[in-house]
Amino acid sequence: MIAGDRKPVLEVRGLTTRFRTDRGIVTAVDDVNFDVYPGETIGIVGESGCGKTVTSKTIMRLLPEQNSIIDPSSQILFGGTNLATASESQMRRVRGDKIAMIFQEPMTSLNPVFTVGWQLDEALRYHTKLSKKQRLERSIEMLRLVEIPNPEQRVKEYPHQLSGGMRQRVMIAIALCCEPDILIADEPTTALDVTIQAQILALMDDLRKKLNTAILLITHDLGVVATVCDRIIVMYAGRVIEQAPVRDLFKRPQHPYTKALLESIPKAGNKEHGKRLPTIKGIVPSLFELPAGCRFQDRCEFKQQRCIDEEPRLEPKAQGDHPVRCHFPLNQDVDLTVSQSSP
Amino acid sequence: MWSYVVRRLLYNIPVYLGIILLVMASLRVNDPVTAFLGKNATEESYLAIQQNFGLDRPFIVQYFDRVWNIVTFDFSATSWEQKRPIGELVADAVPATAMITVPALVITAGISILIGLVCSFFRGRWIDKTLMLLAVLGMSISFLVYIIVGQYFFGYQFGGDGGILPFDIEGYDVRLSKLSFWLGSPFEAIGTWMRFCGLPVLISVIVAMGYDTRFYRAVMVEETGRDYITTARAKGATSTKIMFVHMLKNAMIPIITRVMISLPFLIVGSILLEVFFSIPGMGRTLIGAINAKDFPVVEYMSALFAAVVILTVILTDVLYAVVDPRVRLS
Numbered sequence: 290m291i292a293g294d295r296k297p298v299l300e301v302r303g304l305t306t307r308f309r310t311d312r313g314i315v316t317a318v319d320d321v322n323f324d325v326y327p328g329e330t331i332g333i334v335g336e337s338g339c340g341k342t343v344t345s346k347t348i349m350r351l352l353p354e355q356n357s358i359i360d361p362s363s364q365i366l367f368g369g370t371n372l373a374t375a376s377e378s379q380m381r382r383v384r385g386d387k388i389a390m391i392f393q394e395p396m397t398s399l400n401p402v403f404t405v406g407w408q409l410d411e412a413l414r415y416h417t418k419l420s421k422k423q424r425l426e427r428s429i430e431m432l433r434l435v436e437i438p439n440p441e442q443r444v445k446e447y448p449h450q451l452s453g454g455m456r457q458r459v460m461i462a463i464a465l466c467c468e469p470d471i472l473i474a475d476e477p478t479t480a481l482d483v484t485i486q487a488q489i490l491a492l493m494d495d496l497r498k499k500l501n502t503a504i505l506l507i508t509h510d511l512g513v514v515a516t517v518c519d520r521i522i523v524m525y526a527g528r529v530i531e532q533a534p535v536r537d538l539f540k541r542p543q544h545p546y547t548k549a550l551l552e553s554i555p556k557a558g559n560k561e562h563g564k565r566l567p568t569i570k571g572i573v574p575s576l577f578e579l580p581a582g583c584r585f586q587d588r589c590e591f592k593q594q595r596c597i598d599e600e601p602r603l604e605p606k607a608q609g610d611h612p613v614r615c616h617f618p619l620n621q622d623v624d625l626t627v628s629q630s631s632p
Numbered sequence: 633m634w635s636y637v638v639r640r641l642l643y644n645i646p647v648y649l650g651i652i653l654l655v656m657a658s659l660r661v662n663d664p665v666t667a668f669l670g671k672n673a674t675e676e677s678y679l680a681i682q683q684n685f686g687l688d689r690p691f692i693v694q695y696f697d698r699v700w701n702i703v704t705f706d707f708s709a710t711s712w713e714q715k716r717p718i719g720e721l722v723a724d725a726v727p728a729t730a731m732i733t734v735p736a737l738v739i740t741a742g743i744s745i746l747i748g749l750v751c752s753f754f755r756g757r758w759i760d761k762t763l764m765l766l767a768v769l770g771m772s773i774s775f776l777v778y779i780i781v782g783q784y785f786f787g788y789q790f791g792g793d794g795g796i797l798p799f800d801i802e803g804y805d806v807r808l809s810k811l812s813f814w815l816g817s818p819f820e821a822i823g824t825w826m827r828f829c830g831l832p833v834l835i836s837v838i839v840a841m842g843y844d845t846r847f848y849r850a851v852m853v854e855e856t857g858r859d860y861i862t863t864a865r866a867k868g869a870t871s872t873k874i875m876f877v878h879m880l881k882n883a884m885i886p887i888i889t890r891v892m893i894s895l896p897f898l899i900v901g902s903i904l905l906e907v908f909f910s911i912p913g914m915g916r917t918l919i920g921a922i923n924a925k926d927f928p929v930v931e932y933m934s935a936l937f938a939a940v941v942i943l944t945v946i947l948t949d950v951l952y953a954v955v956d957p958r959v960r961l962s
């Protein structure tokens with residue numbers, strides 16, 4: 290999927306985001322690097338609080354300016370502009386037009402007092418020169434594209450008249466109406482029930498192919514990334530700890546954390562049916578009390594002295610390997626029949 | 633919607649009848665005629681006053697008579713003190729009150745909502761902190777201080793004849809209550825309005841603003857944290873669009889609730905302001921009537937205020953449905 294000669298549409302270099310809190314400054318995202326190529330789907334995976342949402346909101350510059358600091362050395366290169374230092378008016382032209390975003394909670398992400406049509410129209414109004422009539426046609430076309438039945442009627446309805454799955458479809462329609470280069474989907478299916486999840490993911494994947502939009506899929510659900518992603522970035526406590534094509538990662542996870550994450554997914558046809566799922570012991574360290582060495586050390590079963598003393602760098606350990614942030618990466622294939630069958 | 637309004641009005645008829653019953657019964661606990669005339673009244677004048685308002689009849693007859701008067705908008709009963717029909721009294725007083733209350737309400741709501749929006753948008757920054765400090769300061773000072781200080785400085789020291797401010801200490805020009813004056817010479821009307829009503833309006837705006845800005849700020853702060861606000865930003869909306877379109881429309885329910893609560897006061901008026909500034913409005917008329925034991929005026933005005941409150945509540949519910957599609961009137 291990653292053609293070598295294609296240019297990435299988004300390059301994230303050394304992305305570091307800090308927050309001012311009552312207890313001092315805390316680094317929520319620490320030196321994150323990745324590229325997004327046109328039309329590919331990248332999954333950012335990790336537990337709550339690992340920095341995946343902050344990463345996406347930093348790219349969109351949606352964090353509140355009063356208490357968030359994007360480190361000046363951070364680079365978010367998009368279409369020749371560094372979004373990390375772009376002005377608010379530059380960002381406004383990017384948001385919704387070049388990079389669009391959908392959110393976790395379809396129930397509350399649409400404005401309850403405006404019609405679906407109005408909210409679709411809004412994005413088109415900001416970013417296109419279409420006439421009112423053309424915008425309405427485009428809105429209806431978008432609703433049809435996200436497979437909402439009877440779109441001519443639906444544009445006149447309010448969000449409360451739609452179900453959760455329908456609302457997320459509307460969100461996707463809004464996000465894609467200006468044909469953005471990148472769609473950031475922040476846990477888009479978490480709040481939906483499982484059958485609707487599968488439908489929404491299939492829809493996103495379908496639209497990605499049709500519109501050649503790259504998708505940055507943020508989720509804690511490895512089952513979700515397995516079905517739709519090309520590459521996966523695993524984050525832990527603000528750091529990228531492993532980055533690999535999806536098959537590699539599922540077949541041969543190198544970081545103990547990734548492996549533990551994979552093992553805690555329920556598997557279809559598991560022989561040990563009825564047993565408890567393995568869990569990862571301990572909790573994510575508080576960002577205020579990060580250990581000096583490896584951030585996963587307290588929960589790692591392979592911890593050694595070096596892990597305490599020195600933080601590992603994100604790099605491939607051998608020729609042909611994918612980058613991993615571990616001194617002692619696992620190096621065997623894992624029997625994970627996780628398959629493409631979930632979510 | 634209209635069927636809803638009609639239904640609500642019908643539901644409120646027994647409520648209103650009950651209010652009238654209570655008002656009439658409680659006003660008759662002590663003999664109103666004795667209260668008005670004093671103990672040394674002659675038999676002759678006592679009977680004349682009693683018959684004038686029909687107080688010699690059985691209570692139940694008086695009650696139905698009063699209800700009938702209200703239903704048919706017959707306010708021809710005369711005031712004991714002023715010897716004028718009550719309808720005329722009210723018709724004279726309401727415009728004077730409205731001259732103060734309507735501009736005060738509109739200005740207060742407008743400015744407070746604006747400040748609330750600005751403060752919520754710059755939450756935690758110096759502009760927010762300064763404005764909120766001023767709001768608390770403004771609320772902490774008594775209404776009377778504003779009136780006395782305002783009259784002394786704005787009306788007396790710097791206002792009045794030859795002063796740099798256009799305000800007078802007190803008084804009212806009855807021409808202001810007439811539409812023909814406003815249509816005939818609008819500039820003179822505005823000048824006259826400024827002279828007599830400007831200062832009371834200014835004071836009531838200042839007094840109300842402290843409470844209102846804090847309330848609207850709280851409403852708007854809640855709005856800024858909503859998911860759909862993030863969605864709007866992610867769509868590329870400007871801050872102005874977010875504040876004045878997305879947030880404001882969603883905040884309409886608390887705004888309407890707040891504004892409508894003060895709506896009856898548009899008619900009742902502020903007793904303090906009207907007394908201190910000698911505005912011949914409803915508040916002063918009512919206080920005057922109570923002091924003079926002018927029984928018919930008190931009774932009719934109580935009935936009038938009750939009706940205004942009930943109508944306001946119904947209007948509020950209708951407005952909810954107008955601004956919020958999720959509210960269904962049924």
